[in-house]
Amino acid sequence: MAGKQRSADAVVVSAALDERWPEARCELLARDPWELLVAVILSARTADARVNQVMAVLNEHFTGVEAYQDLDPRALGSFLARLPLHRQKARAITEAARYILYRCDGTVPRSIDELVRIPGVGRKTAAVVAGNAFNHPAVAADSHVQRIAHRLGWAIRADAVVAEAAIEAAFERADWVRRCHQLIRLGRDCCRPMRPWCSRCPVAGTCPQVGVSDAR
Numbered sequence: 001m002a003g004k005q006r007s008a009d010a011v012v013v014s015a016a017l018d019e020r021w022p023e024a025r026c027e028l029l030a031r032d033p034w035e036l037l038v039a040v041i042l043s044a045r046t047a048d049a050r051v052n053q054v055m056a057v058l059n060e061h062f063t064g065v066e067a068y069q070d071l072d073p074r075a076l077g078s079f080l081a082r083l084p085l086h087r088q089k090a091r092a093i094t095e096a097a098r099y100i101l102y103r104c105d106g107t108v109p110r111s112i113d114e115l116v117r118i119p120g121v122g123r124k125t126a127a128v129v130a131g132n133a134f135n136h137p138a139v140a141a142d143s144h145v146q147r148i149a150h151r152l153g154w155a156i157r158a159d160a161v162v163a164e165a166a167i168e169a170a171f172e173r174a175d176w177v178r179r180c181h182q183l184i185r186l187g188r189d190c191c192r193p194m195r196p197w198c199s200r201c202p203v204a205g206t207c208p209q210v211g212v213s214d215a216r
């Protein structure tokens with residue numbers, strides 16, 4: 001790493017991300033905030049394309065948050081049976097529906113602070129919903145974002161809270177949502193957990209590759 005800075009230049013990273021992935025956006029398909037919340041709950045350890053397939057089936061049977069409130073989680077789970085964690089996901093969706101109907105007048109709340117009060121909704125899920133359904137500046141620090149923030153030298157470790165603060169400090173507030181989608185693309189295409197493809201990475205010129213010992 002001789003000659004490189006200890007942390008990447010955020011302006012250079014921004015320009016490189018915009019050039020390589022200008023179209024990066026949320027790949028979960030949803031027609032309203034409730035559908036997006038369901039999709040994000042389903043996305044744990046599941047590819048977005050698979051989630052979209054399952055959502056298409058759910059949408060044939062259930063419309064709106066009201067349709068989920070009286071569902072037995074086991075009945076919902078039968079639609080999710082091939083997904084990882086399907087029992088937990090079914091329970092989280094039905095509990096979220098009841099909470100939103102009885103505590104939020106049937107409307108998905110808009111802020112992260114309100115969203116994280118919903119049973120089964122963590123900070124990353126809340127940030128995805130706030131950012132993509134309501135256009136609120138929000139950083140969804142998933143495992144890609146955590147890993148990349150660390151390798152770029154912006155976060156002392158790959159950790160959700162540290163990465164969220166690092167991304168907020170590095171980028172313009174108005175760009176947070178888009179940058180997270182671009183970093184996810186970077187993580188999938190180049191900055192893999194094992195043996196990252198630094199040779200074809202658009203930010204390699206400024207990245208200190210913190211903790212990377214076996215790059216391609």
Ligand code: SF4
Nearest residue numbers: 191196198201204207
């Ligand atoms: S792929 Fe390599 S150069 Fe690119 S962000 Fe990851 S560690 Fe840095």
